[in-house]
Amino acid sequence: MATFVLMPKLGQEMTEGTLLCWLKQEGEDVVKGEPIAEIETPKVTAEVEAPADGVLLKHLVPEGATVPCQEAIAVIGAAAEDIPPLPPKFPTAPASAAQEVPAPATPFTPGADHAEAELSAAGSDGRAGRPQRAGEEGGRSVPAPVPEAGGSKFGYVPASPLAKRLAREHGIELRGVRGSGSAGSVRARDLQPLIAASRRLAPLDVPPGAAPLPQRGIVIPHSSMRRRIAERVLQSTQRLPHFFISLDIDMGEALKLRAGAAPRLAQQVGVEVTINDLLVKAAALALRQHPLLNSSWTDEGIRVHAEINIGVVVALEEGLIVPVVRRADEKPLAQVCRELRTLSTRARDGSLRRQETSGGTFSISNLGMHHIDRFTAIINEPESAVLAVGSIAERAVAREGQLLVRPMMTATLSCDHRVIDGVVGSAFLNRLREILESPNLLLVEEPERH
Amino acid sequence: MPEAAQRELTFLAAITAALKEEMARDAAVMVLGEDVAVGGPFGATRGLAEEFGTARVVNTPISEGAVMGVAVGAAVLGRRPVVEIMFIDFITLAMDQLVNQAAKLHYMSGGQLRVPLVVRTQCGATGSYAAQHSQCLEAWFLHVPGVKVVMPATPADARGLLKAAIRDDNPVLFIEQRGLYWSKGAVEEGEAGIVPLGRAAIRRGGEDVTVVALASMVSEALSAAGQLAEEGISAEVIDPRSLHPLDLETIAESVKKTHRLLIVHEAVAQGGVGAEVAMQAQLAAFNYLDAPVRRLGAPFTPVPYSPVLERGYVPNAAAIVATVQQLMRE
Incomplete structure (x- = not known):
């Protein structure tokens, strides 16, 4: 069974890491515990160890890519093994940097009678009376869409329309925000802490009646280190009676x-x-x-x-x-x-x-x-x-x-x-x-x- | 104002009241249908023949196509007929008159003809009427330009919307859900309480999720909202009342506030009104949605006769609670 190598979460505050370089190339043998990649967070660099013995089948992200924690970065498996087509994300992944690939979810979801709302009674074989759960569309089973793990490679971050709009309005980089929605998709709730922080920091937060900010000038995008410093000093000055x-x-x-x-x-x-x-x-x-x-x-x-x-x-x-x-x-x-x-x-x-x-x-x-x-x-x-x-x-x-x-x-x-x-x-x-x-x-x- | 007087009526009695009031107000209003002179199968037209005579309360042969054809002709000639189709399932037999004639005449005559026709019919899976007497087919008519579609959820709306439908110069399909017939509620009298077509009612305010519920699903949604409130989920329940014209503004404003939308109807989910509402709502409020729009309807199967299966077939408060919980986790 193939094993995904995940971007590790090296501490509570780490949300993403940058893949600095691959220490093992595709096709190379790896031994469990052996370093296969070097990653960087805003504070440190670290090595990612192979979670299993086998062959490094595929790099899922290129060097230099920034990847949310617990997202797959590589696949390790047996030499001739096929790469699983849909590397899943793990909304509540354990601290370990590796995760066995779970069996594909069955489209049948036990639950409230109408929770899925779709029962297909008579299939084309005409076996009416033996209803079969089906997906939302057309009575066929449609598995829940799972974004490709390489998603961030192509710059796509799954997020709800509201989350995207809020991110745009508050100048938040969606990449790296940990999504709590289905299939790791970012929801508005995931942005609330960042919005709260940016609201307190936003230079545009001028008091009512104050003159508007001059429109000329440049905007320096927040680096993750800048944002982290901002959060920490703000929190400290607000919470600690100095x-x-x-x-x-x-x-x-x-x-x-x-x-x-x-x-x-x-x-x-x-x-x-x-x-x-x-x-x-x-x-x-x-x-x-x-x-x-x-x-x-x-x-x-x-x-x-x-x-x-x-x-x-x-x-x-x-x-x-x-x-x-x-x-x-x-x-x-x-x-x-x-x-x-x-x-x-x-x-x-x-x-x-x-x-x-x-x-x-x-x-x-x-x-x-x-x-x-x-x-x-x-x-x-x-x-x-x-x-x-x-x-x-x-x-x-x-x-x-x-x-x-x-x-x-x-x-x-x-x-x-x-x-x-x-x-x-x-x-x-x-x-x-x-x-x-x-x-x-x-x-x-x-x-x-x- | 004397009109503000209220009385407690069943849904059925509110229908009867609206018919009586409109027939008394306007001599052009007439009622046609199978057994309507003796009150109809559920008593909605009871007493009308005695009060207004059998020239205005006309028993017809069991031939829906003929009844509808007569009514369309009468409407074109200036009457305001209210046709009763005993079960919406039988409306298939009158489709040509309704869809190809009633809905088209105003347009095809360049506005010379008007068809002030109301088609009253009842729907819904309750009481083991089985697969041919229990369907909810409202979605079919949303697809036909030229027909308005109304589905009241309360006695007050049954009266208020029916009066508005009778006064409307277009064909209006007025769908009564059988399960609501004996529900009671306060109903106004006289000119008060007329409900204009195309205006939704917010049945319960909420912050976390919008539940658009049709007809009998309104009370299920309200019951679900009560249960959800105990879990700290605040659901806003909207009763659109008329499906065409649809009060998209009220729905979209709600979604912009709650960021989540569930549409519930008893009709089969696939191809149902939920799909249309979902489409329009996402277009109006896409950037406010924080989760996929969901719908809840009957399974894609004929309505079962078995009382046990029938109960399982119709969406209920528990299913709404479960779907909203899922929606909140999305």
Whole structure:
């Protein structure tokens, strides 16, 4: 029996994936578990594994095509096997990337007497009185139309007229919207969340009485990353009661450490230690002592996470992405440094894997390299806090009656007030300052957490 | 206003009332048909002969073609005949007069002739009248330009539409569903309550799905809508009342609101009025549809005699509920 390879769903928010390249060509033998294709989502790239042993009979989508999750992308079967003519879609497919081809649905549908409304009594053989269920048209059985799996290859997205009109009106790309209608067809209900989002975002949503938007100019179509960023920041700002606290940190010692440690670390790791590395390690150590900052609000209660996984915002041309350094508190600075370098590189060339961008428990955003003194960041749900750091710049500081010029950095913490109160946030921020102002603490091998 | 007075009547009594009122109002109105002078098989014309005489309430031989021919001629000459065809199944025998004469004369005479004819007949599968006395054939006449087709669902509409049909200068096929004859409802008197042809009635407002139901299916649809409301599905029930002219505007406006359409009639689904309504509605509201238009009708088989099979043959509230549930999942 032939097996369809489906576009996997790598997480709740993934709705579609782009087929980057085929690793196995048509006619090649494949072993179950062997990578056969590389795919890309707005956040990561991943490999699709063969769900069964056999021969890769057919590629159903070309390289570069974007395909909704759980839609067939290839067929694996026995060497001489015919390719099933109608690769079905699976409206509620399991998480597995493969699905056995079900037997063709019989046109007989048991149900309410008249639900199908069509009974054909006397067929051409004249056997009246032995009614036979038939399709809507002409008394013949007409199987429900199933769109070809290659549909998206030809740019056709099955959708109701209403859904198409709504998509057009709201500038929503139907491709990639998961259809809940018959045979995976997109219905208006599938667009409601997107419409709600676009309505809140739409620049055309001018208040009544306001001057109309100028008609000249260009429209930049939303990329999936742009749309995702929009949804997430909008959701976070609407749902989380943010508050912000700032303090200035004297980075003199940290810069010294960096200068002193740099050659050794460069030798060990092959790269230079950066302020970000120090920030990640320092925040991770501070979080150990202030676990509420490393938690999530849930309906059951505040979930304090066992791991300290620090996300670092990386700017990209088309948006941003947040790779995560896992268990940053447990790793020596050199390792944090090495991992962060790898993650940043992969983020920029788009090769991050899903697990490298998920599971964060706290985030850091640094605009210091862009000469920003201070700013506030939006919390990356389901985290409860984010640290925004500005540039390190020489500032006049009064200390013990003296006016000093010191390399100062302003750190601003955004907190979800449901979880974190001002004093708790302040304690964390002060601990962060202590560590960064006595950065030898970053080099001490911390005891395991109790 | 004195006309606003209401009384509770059966569907049949409302028909009788409309005939009496129109005969009293206009001496040109006359009734022809088999046994009509003695009240007809169900009593719709009871008392008319006594009140208006057998010159205006004419018993005819059992020859539908002849009756219809006489009526067409009388109509052309200025009378306003109301012909009774005892069962719509027998209308086949009068088709030539109705389709080729009544429907064509105004057109073919360049407007010189008028045929103010009403053909009353009854239809429907109830009471085991079997395959030759139970059909719903309204769709046939929708295909004939020159004939209006009316199907009332309530006593008030039976009276109101019949009065409008008698006053119409065109041939009107007035189809009464037998199963409704003994249903009761408030009916107005005098000039009040005349229902113009071509105006639908919204029997129940709703948001999620539009159910267009014909004649006896209206009460089934209302019962279904009640059950669906318990599941949180809000169904709007529309009774088109006349099939030609069809009040497409009311249907299309409803579909634009609900985005889903089901048409229910007792007649065989295939080739039925549902197909025509579906076609017109999708054309008027295509970009508002969120699911395929569905129809519900009798199976494609002759009406069975067996009471058990007959009950299973006619669409009912349960079938409407099931179809709407399916439609909501589409």
